[in-house]
Amino acid sequence: MTTAKVDQLFGYVQERCLWQFFSRSWDRQENLDGILQTATDLLTGKAPARETPMEKLFYADAKIMVADFKERFPWIEQEGPAQIRALMHDLKDKLLEISVTKSLNQELRHSLY
């Protein structure tokens, strides 16, 4: 069941989110870390950080994603904080694999933009 839920979230992100496909591996990693952490905060009722420009950016992307999660996958609002953290952890692993560690994109690790 958890796998099916993660697959639903993964399918959404693949289809909608350009931030997973930034130019280089370190940009993709930074987005995954920042946006999924902010989304976890939003889904578990914690106020996300919004001080620095990057924190505001992560909030902007996470806020829209979380709103869509709630609309498309109503089950997510029934999950407790521990389950949300586990789901988002698994989602991040899956996204990291497709967009960074197992990506076939040969430009991903070029040192220059």
Added chain:
Amino acid sequence: MPMVLLKCDKDIPEREKHIYLKVDGEDTRDYLPVSNAQTIPGTLSERGCAFCGAKLVIGGVLKDTIQMIHGPIGCAYDTWHTKRYPTDNGHFNMKYVWSTDMKESHIVFGGDKRLEKSINEAFDEMPHIKRMFVYTTCPTALIGDDIKAVAKKVMSERKDVDIFCVECPGFSGVSQSKGHHVLNIGWVNEKVGTVEPEIKSPYTMNFIGDYNIQGDTQLLQQYWDRLGIQVIAHFTGNATYDDLRGMHKAGLNVVNCARSAGYIANELKKQYGIPRLDIDSWGFNYMAEGIRKICAFFGIEEKGEELIADEYAKWKPKLDWYKERLKGAKMAIWTGGPRLWHWTKAVEDDLGVQVVAMSSKFGHQEDFEKVIARGQSGTYYIDDGNELEFFEIIDLVKPDVIFTGPRVGELVKKLHIPYVNGHGYHNGPYMGFEGFVNLARDMYNAVHNPLLKLAATDLSGNVNVPVLRAAE
């Protein structure tokens, strides 16, 4: 199954690595077309050259800048007027074309003096213009003309002018993509930070990778004005040279075309700490999402919701009228790269259209990761497609309409398949809410236009003559 060797490619089997047919259960970990690679000998590529990517796509859009092309006359003519990017100052950029018109003697004896003379002549003829881009081309790069030294000399003699040099001859990359790259990196390293813009709003951004095709920039500017967001620079739609020198002062970089301008957004983040937000500006759902993200960044969400509600009320009924009549239509997108991934879900969600084949001239593997993630199974994804491949793909997927450029458009018109200009648009703008209704209207008019069927009719005998059969 995945990578496909088309019948027409039997003598150039290397093409198999460039054509992918998506199958359920596969993703980009399994297969990703080779792209941004050298065109294979034997294929008739549709690509442009690196110089074209710099001049036609980015530099030539600027509304107050002379575009001096240091090379033979054809390099100027062939990158002029093939895209429609108007401006609010009378379309200066589209009215004029400048070239040093290099001839054999200049190639033999060097073109530096001719370039200096041409730069001075251009500024003398247009005394109200004080900004210039100078481009090398293949021959002037090969003979080693030092355009930066010439520009420096002119600037030392004319204190009120500023010149930016783009050293990107046509042969310097595998496609026009190289020209985007060279111009982006050169500009951020040499010119950004040399003008301090006046800040008029607490909300400032650069809008990157939108070239005001038939008014895209001007349409979106209405949204930003209404939201109270100051756009420091549009890179480069309806922009001035000096707008772009002040890009370092923006609070946010909003990126539409990540392929032609992602480089400068990355560098602005690295060098100036300005965050990069990628959005899609085509499509109702996507445009609303982009506005919501920008407003969330600035903390002005309510203003954004008001704008979206007003635009939906005004344009959504019109879009739905076309959706009713386009539902189920099959579309092919054969453009540069990013429009594949910008459009495939937008036309599917907003118009009920099914995208059955997509071909990219200059996209990189990043673009194929995006489009394969968004696109459907059973759809072909092609890098650097050629004419014979297009014929074969048409037979395989039978599109009702093809969004592509005028050259390929003329080709498919001979098969009596309608095309819509996917680069310069038929009747744009296509961005934003109003723009996507324009796109839907052009698609509707193309799909339902009886003219192409009538054109296949032999009036003398009133018999339909399929073109291929007639040619045999």
